[in-house]
Amino acid sequence: MVTFGQRFKELRIEKNFKQQELADDFNSIYGYTFSKSSISHYENDKRRPETDALIDFASYFNVSIDYLVGLSDNKKSDKPNEEVDLLLEAINAVNRVLENNNTTQEDKNNLFKIVSDTYFKNI
Numbered sequence: 165m166v167t168f169g170q171r172f173k174e175l176r177i178e179k180n181f182k183q184q185e186l187a188d189d190f191n192s193i194y195g196y197t198f199s200k201s202s203i204s205h206y207e208n209d210k211r212r213p214e215t216d217a218l219i220d221f222a223s224y225f226n227v228s229i230d231y232l233v234g235l236s237d238n239k240k241s242d243k244p245n246e247e248v249d250l251l252l253e254a255i256n257a258v259n260r261v262l263e264n265n266n267t268t269q270e271d272k273n274n275l276f277k278i279v280s281d282t283y284f285k286n287i
Contacts, residue, residue, distance in 0.1 A: 165234055166234035166237075167209050167234055168206070168209065168212060168232065168233045168234060169206055169207045169208055169209035169210075170207075170209075170234070171231065171232055171233070171234050172206050172207055172221070172232070173207040175225045175227065175232070176203070176207070179225075183200045183203040183204055183207070184199075184200040184203075186203055187199055187200055187202065187203050190220075190221075190224055193224065194220045194224070196217065196220075215255065216259070218232070218233075219252070219255070226239075227239045227240070228240055254279070255279075258275060258276075258279055261275060262275070262276070
């Protein structure tokens, strides 16, 4: 199976970018502060991006998340747009809860675990 790092590096090379060039371009578009070192860690499977960054990387490379993480060889999602829209809406709702100052850290961690487990069981 192809790993996230292998797929990520392949997509960077397709863009004809060096690691620093990718970091600079991606950061300028999406507002992150990734460095050449961050990109190297991703490519060598030493680190995995947070959910928001993973979504943004998929958008940046114009591929599905399943393709990016090595679960599919199809660059575009096999799921209908309605399902993708619902998934993104759910992720945004979860982010709003996680950003709420009245939500305890324990509740945030539990919610993240439930959502993550559900997502990975259904992909």
